[in-house]
Amino acid sequence: MQIQLIFNESLDSVAATDVSHYVIEPSLNIVSAAISDSDLTIVELTISTAIDSNVVYTIIATGISDCSGNVATTSDSIQFALPSPAISGEILLNEILFNPKFDGYDYVEIYNNSDKVFDLKDWQLANADEYDSLTSLNTIIEDQYLFFPEQYLVLTENATAIKQQYYAANPDWFIEMNLPSLNDDEGTIIILNTAGERIDQLHYSESWQFPLIDEPDGVALERISFDAPTQDALNWHSAASTVGYGTPSYENSQHVEPLAQNEISIEPKVFSPDQDGYNDVVAINYQFSQPGFIGNVKIFNSRGTQIRDLVHNALLPSSGTFIWDGITDANDRAPIGIYIILTEIFDLSGSVKHYKHVCVVGEKKR
Structure with a gap:
C-alpha cells in the first residue's frame, strides 16, 4: 500500500527518500520512500503492514530538507485513516449563522458525532423547497478531505472574515465553498453524501433566537445536544455573548451533555x-428502557401558576433532553425564584407517570 505526502515546497531528493525520516504511529512498517513528481513535492511511502480501518494514524516527518539544503528544525505530522461511509446521525449540523452583520458572512458548522473517519470529497450542502425537494446543491470540496471523530468543521464563503469576527479555536478546521442560500428569516440546510443521501437536515427559524437579544444580526444558532433531534427547536439556542455570539470550530457555548441517571x-x-x-x-434529561412514550413538560412558578408549556404530546425516543431557557410563554424572562418542572410521561396503554423537579432561576453577583 502507498501513502502520498504532499509538501508545500520542493524537497532534497536524498533526504526525502530516506525512510528513517518518517515514523507512523501506531507502528506501520515503511518499506520505501520515493519522489513521485517532477516538482519534488510529493513523497510516496510504501508500507508492508495492513491498515486497520478503525485506527487513526499519525505520520511524523523529521530532518526533511528543501532543495536549498534548509533542514526543518521541527517535526511535521499529519493524521490519516481509511475513511468509512457515513449514515444519518454520524455527521450533524451543529451551528449556523444565517443573519450575519452587514459586513459579515454566513457559515454552517458540522460535527463528526462518531468514532469513524469520513472523506468529504464531493459531499454537498443544499436547500429544500416547500415540497422538501432539493435545490441549490453546492459541493463542499472537490478534493479528498478526511473528517475525524469529534472534529468540528466550518463551511463558509470567507473563512478570513469569520476568523476576524469570531474566535476560532481551530483555525485549520475551515473550508471555503459557495454556500446555498441562508435566508435571514427561515430556511432549510441539508448535508448530502456522495450518493446524494441526506445525512442531516435542519429547517431553522429566526424565532429560535433568544427573545431578549436586542440585535440578532451576527448571532449564531448553536445546537445544544448531539443526542436530541436536529429539528427540535428546543435543541437550538443563541450563542452566548461572552464568546462573541459564535463558536466556529469548537464546542458550542450552549452545549449540554445528557446526564440522566434515572428516568x-x-x-x-x-x-x-x-x-x-x-x-x-436547564436540561430535562430522560432515560427509559424503551422508546414510544408520550411526554409533556410544564413549568410552574412558586405560586403554582403555569408560566411555560414547554413540551406537548411529544413522541419520545428511549433517551433525550428537553431544554428550558428561562423564557415564559409570554416571551418574558422568568423572574429570579423557584420553579417547578412537571414532567408527564404516558403510553398508549394508559400508564401515566408524573415527575416533579425544582429548579431555581438565579442571577450572578455583579
Missing part, C-alpha cells in the same frame, strides 16, 4: 439565563 433528571438545579455561556439553560 427523569434535571441539570443544573440553579441556572441563570443571561447569555453568558455558563448555565444559561
Whole structure:
C-alpha cells in the first residue's frame, strides 16, 4: 500500500527518500520512500503492514530538507485513516449563522458525532423547497478531505472574515465553498453524501433566537445536544455573548451533555439565563428502557401558576433532553425564584407517570 505526502515546497531528493525520516504511529512498517513528481513535492511511502480501518494514524516527518539544503528544525505530522461511509446521525449540523452583520458572512458548522473517519470529497450542502425537494446543491470540496471523530468543521464563503469576527479555536478546521442560500428569516440546510443521501437536515427559524437579544444580526444558532433531534427547536439556542455570539470550530457555548441517571433528571438545579455561556439553560434529561412514550413538560412558578408549556404530546425516543431557557410563554424572562418542572410521561396503554423537579432561576453577583 502507498501513502502520498504532499509538501508545500520542493524537497532534497536524498533526504526525502530516506525512510528513517518518517515514523507512523501506531507502528506501520515503511518499506520505501520515493519522489513521485517532477516538482519534488510529493513523497510516496510504501508500507508492508495492513491498515486497520478503525485506527487513526499519525505520520511524523523529521530532518526533511528543501532543495536549498534548509533542514526543518521541527517535526511535521499529519493524521490519516481509511475513511468509512457515513449514515444519518454520524455527521450533524451543529451551528449556523444565517443573519450575519452587514459586513459579515454566513457559515454552517458540522460535527463528526462518531468514532469513524469520513472523506468529504464531493459531499454537498443544499436547500429544500416547500415540497422538501432539493435545490441549490453546492459541493463542499472537490478534493479528498478526511473528517475525524469529534472534529468540528466550518463551511463558509470567507473563512478570513469569520476568523476576524469570531474566535476560532481551530483555525485549520475551515473550508471555503459557495454556500446555498441562508435566508435571514427561515430556511432549510441539508448535508448530502456522495450518493446524494441526506445525512442531516435542519429547517431553522429566526424565532429560535433568544427573545431578549436586542440585535440578532451576527448571532449564531448553536445546537445544544448531539443526542436530541436536529429539528427540535428546543435543541437550538443563541450563542452566548461572552464568546462573541459564535463558536466556529469548537464546542458550542450552549452545549449540554445528557446526564440522566434515572428516568427523569434535571441539570443544573440553579441556572441563570443571561447569555453568558455558563448555565444559561436547564436540561430535562430522560432515560427509559424503551422508546414510544408520550411526554409533556410544564413549568410552574412558586405560586403554582403555569408560566411555560414547554413540551406537548411529544413522541419520545428511549433517551433525550428537553431544554428550558428561562423564557415564559409570554416571551418574558422568568423572574429570579423557584420553579417547578412537571414532567408527564404516558403510553398508549394508559400508564401515566408524573415527575416533579425544582429548579431555581438565579442571577450572578455583579
